[in-house]
Amino acid sequence: MSKVKLDEIDHQILDMLIDNTRTPFTDIAKKLLISAGTVHVRVKKMEESGIIKGSSLTLDYVKLGYSFIAYVGIFLEKTHQTKFVLERLSQIPYVTVAHITTGKFNIFCKIRAKDTTHAKNIIFKIDDIDGISRTETMISLEESINDKKRLMHTIFNEL
Amino acid sequence: MSKVKLDEIDHQILDMLIDNTRTPFTDIAKKLLISAGTVHVRVKKMEESGIIKGSSLTLDYVKLGYSFIAYVGIFLEKTHQTKFVLERLSQIPYVTVAHITTGKFNIFCKIRAKDTTHAKNIIFKIDDIDGISRTETMISLEESINDKKRLMHTIFNEL
């Protein structure tokens, strides 16, 4: 769980792979003036140490028919029900993110749905979970920023 | 921007690549009993049509020293300031997501920070943006669910 030491080379490798996981190691090697074998070894190490947890495609959800996003704040009857409620939430695939939070809500989650009708069904399903006293929904009218890469590039240039 | 038609083969290709973007096309071909060339052509088409927007690594933020997550609800003085405020937010790399929302807040964003001190600085910077009257912060104590892949697998099995 602790922090892992990465040097400048590692950062630059990640910086290139962040934008395109299929960037050939030979290209990375050329740019960083090291051998492809070294890139390979370093990537493998970062995978083993858990820094690199995996890779994923960025898909266009709208084109897949899922254009609805909402955030749902959850109020629990008792906080000791948190674990149970989270387990139930994780059984709903349309709940893509959930956090235990301080502040207004006890749990805070994000849902992706096809449309308002679909979203309504999902929210009703959430409302039905035992231990939840009330929910508050914020509907996204527009996802204006969604950019983890910007943060990553910032982190990798912090050295 | 409209929906794109994908057949069962496309879905299965995406379903495999979602979990590992470096899954060899030869492996996918073997599993789906088609040729590697076909996989290649189909992936290329999905890239061209915009269904596949890109690929990215999933990194362990905690190991990178960024263990703090908070959601910040923003109240604007006037809604016509939305665009300006979003532009300012997008200049802060620690703001990784922002939505225009209905409900309690006008804008809703997510921040990633190193620690509470760092987060405080970011939130102060947000508070300072012209047009923002007030913000409300929810600190994540634990990110319990973060799983787009589950949704994707559900979508790809809907046919």
Added chain:
DNA sequence: GGTGAAACTTCTAATAA
């Protein structure tokens, strides 16, 4: 649309430095 094979590129592991 798809295939299969050829040509080309990349990966990977072993060896050596």
Added chain:
DNA sequence: TTATTAGAAGTTTCACC
């Protein structure tokens, strides 16, 4: 740790279904 190298593996194109 890193570089080199060579064989294995993967990608990509294209003539032909």
